[in-house]
Amino acid sequence: MKIDLTDTTASKINKALVKGRRAIGTPAVGMVLTMVIVTDEENAYDAIKAAEEASHEHPSRTLVVIKRHARSPRDRTNARLDAEVRVGADAGTGETVILRTYGEVSDHADSVVLPLLLPDAPVVVWWPVDAPMNPAKDPLGALAQRRITDMYAVERPLTALEARVKSYAPGDTDLAWTRLTPWRSMLAAALDQAQVPIVSAAVESEADNPSAELLARWLEARLNVVVDRVVTAGPVVTAVRLGTANGEIVIDRPEGPLATLTLPGQPSRTLALKVRATSELIAEELRRLDADEMYAVALRGEGTKETPSHV
């Protein structure tokens, strides 16, 4: 069911949530986290849809913060909060509250979000677009254990990447990194099989792809080799080559979901490497809510002290 509230406050929204739950007869149990999505009107629909799909794996309360920009100077002085409360079948497997902030409320969105967080449960903030320069220092980001940004949604990904390196705080993560998990697990599995030292490496991708850059930095950190960045026509990452004394280990995905794995001295074989939907990426992000140290290693492109050295 849906409840619309105009010019409202957080406590009225909390009342509406209780009322909605009463009406459909389900108590607020089983929700494992609060997901805060900070977005604009344009991207809200897709983001909510992805979050609702992800909520099938992680039932959650989703708070969508949409900052509205009034068109006239008169409206701009008018601070207001509108809310749309969805519970039951309208909200995936959890509850969704869409918050539209006008005027000065937009600068104090955290004051609206704070009373609406689930007790005791972890908080995740996701910026599908327009992530702040320093997510951990952002008022909303500061409420969260986990801050999800997306370098695919910025104008200059590699500049954003440098900013992320500088502002990294434990709990930061980026969907450009999440997208790499299937690649990374296949590379690790290939190396399990080959069991040989790597002497050179190359990552092939479309130009300015942040995932490719992260992958290259991760390989540099783990393998202690210089990784060549090769620009291809894409889409996204198209191949990774690891040089060994006996020949090359190659995972090649020229197009589509089918990739080819080649190991030295063995015939090539096909691999399923699909480009995943945003909801799957979010679901993966929500599986572990502690700091992703390996992301930090990949961002910096160098190992930390705990990492044993490899030759």
Next chain:
Amino acid sequence: MSSSSLGAAWENPLRDARDRRLPRIAGPSGLVIFGVTGDLSRKKLMPAVYDLANRGLLPPGFSLVGFARRDWEDQDFAQVVHDAVREHSRTPFREEVWQQLAEGMRFVPGDFDDDTAFKQLRNAVEELDASRGTGGNFAFYLSVPPKFFPKVVEQLKKHGLAKGRQGSWRRAVIEKPFGHDLASAQDLNAVVHDVFEPDQVFRIDHYLGKETVQNILALRFANTMFEPIWNRSYVDHVQITMAEDIGIGGRAGYYDGIGAARDVIQNHLLQLMALTAMEEPASFDADALLTEKLKVLRAVKLPEELGKHTVRGQYASAWQGGEKVRGYLEEDGIDPASTTDTYAAVKLNVDNRRWAGVPFYLRTGKRLGRRVTEIAVVFQRAPHSPFDSTATEELGANAIVIRVQPDEGITVRFGSKVPGTSMEIRDVTMDFAYGESFTESSPEAYERLILDVLLGDANLFPRHQEVEESWKILDPIEEYWARHGKPAQYASGSWGPEEADEMLARDGRSWRRP
């Protein structure tokens, strides 16, 4: 464990304990299924293999070899797997995953005593090592009746399939029944262990692959609020129930002469009991778990008078859930004078410091009220109630119920004040449902178990010592039943024979309605 099979010196620089996104992918390996045309293989094993591949948990080059008495080519086999996957897989069908999997499918036609077929199997295995890089690592899944086990393992040995070359592994996977009494179980173990080392043999008890069963350990040992009361000072008794609403169906040949106790109590229920009652293991590796489970099973004492504390029954013709069903003795292929039990209830005591005096009631049956498996830990009543008797008239004992299936989860039962002016207390429940907090993510038991076999992780597989200990518990009961009386009749769709209710009434208790 997965890395140890890869040789100790090699350490993969791309893996790191802190990198928890990377899933546990099985190392290079293949799976050979004997009896690949059977129901279990089509409905559970093939879909589980596909689901694992779809989740990206199988190694590149993973290969599946089918062995059965069919005149099939590799493509025909792939088609059968394809159909089984389309119909039964848990995750959505994806063409690219299927292609990756289909390339590694081989079929070997033949009988179990056919030497040429096993030579062909050996060739297939060697060919896969060369063409798919399976590295000599193969698991042999014996999805065949136990009478064929000796033949198959002997053939595997004869054709040099049971031992891999240096640095590779061979494993055998077998399904229940693991014998029908202690002697036959020991014979079977001797046959299998003659060819495979004990730690190469994986016995499937699919209950142990269920999330809820693994969660028993998490509930008990990852929390502090349950363990302090998990003992004789607070627990009154424990009930472990596995009920099925179906009859024996077409399994008359297998079931008659075996019965519910051998089919279910010996393996599933005693395993659930061991997990519920055991002490905290030193670690969560297979050996530590085995040690603790064995300690519990060895501490089990049967009641003095078996006649009073065990009950067996047979379902009788009746209306069940709106349809008229036949009784056990009227089923096709069943001797009308059969004394096979389709219902069994036993009382067991665990003689150790934690559980002395706390009875464990185990029951199982076919054609019962509904399909349900649960473990109910029932607590003692409060020693003193400040409320007068009218206030707490309806109050039952507190209980923690672990619902294994269906509707997996945990229920806590306790008394609560009814809103209103007078002090009236009624039982309420507090529920944790898997479907609520972790929807859609629970893998099938077989997915987990097959992956564990490929990884060499033996935590969730009962060892031969456990199987033998379990038979030591059940054998005296079966012997007593063989000599005394015959099974009580109970109406299909009920919760078992009256004798079972009397058995608990004698102790001043009653069965929960699950």
